[in-house]
Amino acid sequence: MTTTGAASMQTVLERLKGEYPNAETELTYSSPLELLVAVILSAQCTDVRVNQVTGNLFAKYRSPEDYAAAPPEELEEDIRPTGFFRNKARSIRGMSEALIRDHDGKVPRTMQELVALPGVGRKTANVILGNVFGVNEGVVVDTHVKRLSNRLGFTEESDPVKVERDLIPLVPERDRTLFAHLLIFHGRNVCKARKPLCRTCLLNDICPSSTV
Structure with a gap:
């Protein structure tokens, strides 16, 4: 798909990394x-x-x-x-x-x-x-990743497989696992499904879906 009008992936990553420095899976496991x-x-x-x-x-x-x-x-x-x-x-x-x-x-x-x-x-x-295993082959696409990727203009797809296909060339391989965690954290805290908090969002100046 064309990414014309989409947010800058580099800027999104830089800002979200700064906002959520400890973003990782919240599931507890030891193996x-x-x-x-x-x-x-x-x-x-x-x-x-x-x-x-x-x-x-x-x-x-x-x-x-x-x-x-x-x-x-x-x-x-x-x-x-x-x-x-x-x-x-x-x-x-x-x-x-x-x-x-x-x-x-x-x-x-x-x-x-x-x-x-x-x-x-x-x-x-x-x-x-x-x-x-530290293998960043693809991008985890859950409901948050799908919603935010659409709002940020990274994809127009709704099917998770197609969303991932659009994201893979946009997200640097080293950041693919982290990218999903960052969007999940931001989706839970700010870019919510029913009422996104655009006024307090650190991406509101580059997000094509921002209401600000």
Whole structure:
């Protein structure tokens, strides 16, 4: 797409880095497997709620074998507060079985291998690659990233895959993981879905959607 009228990516990155110097995932984890499970649980659920659940969950289930061996009803009950618990439990068990069968119980480090896991799409794979392995192959596109990218003029697309396709050539590779965190923080705090706080936004002078 054309970026005529879009904000300057360099300026957006510089300003948001200054505003949110500690921007990173708010999901609590201590291993690739824990983050993978946490991201699966985060679908249609807040990070705060996921962290409340995973405190006990990660103490109980420490390996893919633990998840794979868990009775479905028991795992469902353990993750019930995150919503859609039956589908999420099915994905976690299937993902764990695939790790055991195909990857010696270890979380793989490539996009192709990650998206082949049950319950893992490109967004989840990007989270794992960028935050755990430092591989900035793509850009995580959640609701905040999609909304702000549209408002800033970086894309006109609504489909996450197409949004990411437009963002990849615009965002320097080294900043792709951080870019998503910055937009998520800014989306939660300022550029809100229903009523963006344009008057207090540090991007209001370059944002084509600003009401100021």
